[in-house]
Amino acid sequence: LKTRTAILPPIHTTIPDASPPPNFLSQIRRKSVFLTALIIFLAAGGFFGFRYMTTNASIKSIAVLPFVNVGDDRDSEYLADGLSENLINTLSRLPQLKVIARSSSFKFRGENIDVQDAARKLGVGAILTGRVVRRGDDLQISVELIDTADNTRIWGDIYNRKVSAALSVQEEITHAVSEKLQLNLSGAQERQMAKQMTNSPQAYQAYMNGVFFRRKNGAENIRKAIEYQKQSIALDANFARAYTELSVNFAALVEIGALSPQEGLPQARSAAENALALDETLAEAHYSLARVRDFEFDWTGAESSFKQAIELNPNLAGAHTLYAEYLSRSGRFDEALREVKRAQELDPLRTGLIGNEGLIFYHARRYDEAIVKKQIHASLAADNPFAHLELANAYVQKGQNTEAILSYQTSIKLEETTSALIYLGRFYALTGKHNEAIAILDKLKTTGKYVSPTELAILYAALGDKEKAFASLEKAYTERDFQLTSLKVEPGYDPLRDDPRFQDLLRRVGFP
Structure with a gap:
């Protein structure tokens, strides 16, 4: 045992100095600082990159x-x-x-x-x-x-x-x-x-010119727009959006009374159908066809086209707006309010939508709410005669006669429309001013302007002349006067509702 121990190396009882040289220590420190900075930089970059990505992704x-x-x-x-x-x-x-x-x-x-x-x-x-x-x-x-x-x-x-x-x-x-x-x-x-949209630059330029002139409004500009869209189609017969614009333009001329429904609606329908034959996914074409079907009293077809337009393009504010009007005229007021609210979300600065909401309340006989909305609309669109007219009509239904006459006067001062005269005449008849109502009726006969026979029936009904009221409504039906689509909900027709002739007319107009 002694021999074996003797050959082992000696055991040191002291610990040797293990400190590295000074230059080695400074290298370690520099690397540590660099590594820490790199980690912080990468973390920050990751954070801000993540923030950038999530921020953009959250924009809806x-x-x-x-x-x-x-x-x-x-x-x-x-x-x-x-x-x-x-x-x-x-x-x-x-x-x-x-x-x-x-x-x-x-x-x-x-x-x-x-x-x-x-x-x-x-x-x-x-x-x-x-x-x-x-x-x-x-x-x-x-x-x-x-x-x-x-x-x-x-x-x-x-x-x-x-x-x-x-x-x-x-x-x-x-x-x-x-x-x-x-x-x-x-x-x-x-x-x-x-x-x-098209492979033809020339067709595209003609199309954009057409859209530009339609946006300027007025019959003359819309007719220019029609010519541009016809040029566009001549350059590219497969340009679906040009057909859609053509349909919109013909329908617009009918709406403003610059073209008769008998002449304008078939052309509007044909153009919309051509657009859909080329591209059935074009929401605007379904929307235009819905407008035409609405004019034609095709209630089922109109609703189907409105729904297709909205399904294909949920952001199409115009489709939500006109579908809301359709629903209101059908008596489906809760649905109408939902649609007009969606239109307001998509088109928040269009003041007319507040008026549309007020009209739905008016049709629903919720006159207090109608007045609130119509007051807002009239204040925001102070130069719009129809905003003041519709406010006056709501006042009449609430019996607020002083406010009503002031609003009628404001409307007529801005523009003496036949609609304002008819409803003012109705107001006079309802408040016992028979002579004033007759005077307005006589004025309407000689005005030289187009007088909607559907609206004229409202004045006759207020005067108690049912025979002339129904004669006027029959004329409206023959002419396919679009105002007939409000028969079901307009309070002005209330004196006629119990008459079998009125129920027959509702059936013929095809209300759902």
Whole structure:
């Protein structure tokens, strides 16, 4: 044992100095600091990247403001407006995104728009703005997508193209917006977004010119719009949207009395049907066909078309608006209120929708609520004679005669419409002023303006002359006067409701 122990190495009872050299220690410290900084940087980047992604993904509403036409070429305004409107139409097809209607977003026109103010009034999470510069055949389009929560720029780009390639720019912008907002499009939505309106630049320019003139309103401008859409179709017979616009224009001429229903409605129907034959997924074509069917007293067909339009494009404010009117005239008031509320969400600055809501309450005999809404509408649209007229009618139903006469007078001062004269005559008849009512009736016979026979029956009914009231209603039926669609709910026809002839007329008009 001793021998074995002797050959073992000696055991040290002291610990040697293990400290590294000073230069080695400083290297370790520098690496530690660098590593810590790198971790913090990556963590911060991950956080802000995550925040960026989640912020964009949380944006579920957008407004496309009218693109600014920069430069001296005022004739190119249709390009800027058309590009903006087509972007609205395309993005509106996406149900996961609320898109503000043109009539509200286009109130913010010009270069010095306060984006935050626009966002607050429109109630959106993102705003798309743009500028268009045209120099001959060259086009420069610059766009910015802004997060309205903090006014930061989500995305922007500049496109330099020929005017003939304007349509392709629209498609590129649409895809960029959907990508930046992380909308996660389905395959069907991707295909829908990629679908080209037309392959003809000339047809597209004629189409945009037509839309531009229709938006200017008035019979003369609408007729110009019709000619442009006919040119567009001649250049591309497969341009479904041009057919849709043609349908909208013919229906508009009928609505304003510039074209008879007998002449205008068949052309409006034919154009809408041609559009749908080319593209059955075009919501605007279903919407236009719904309007035509509504005019034709095709209640079942109209509702079917309204529903199809809304299913294909939940953001189509006009479809929600007219469907609400349809439902109100049918006596389905709760459904009508839901639809008009949806229209208000999509078109928040369109004051007429407040009046529409008031009219639904009026039809539902909820006069207190009708008066509240009509007062708001009349204050916001002080120069609109019909806003004051409808407020006056609601006052009459509540027996507020002093307020009623003041509102009638305001309406007539703004414009002496035949509708205002008829309802003022009714008011006189109901309040015992028979001679004043007869004087208005005589004035209507010599006015030289078109007098709706449906509305004229209201005055005869108030005067107690049922025979002339029904004669006037029969004339309205022969002429297919659209005002007949309010027979079921308009209080002015109450004196006639118990008469079998009235029930027969309701049946013939086809109320559901």
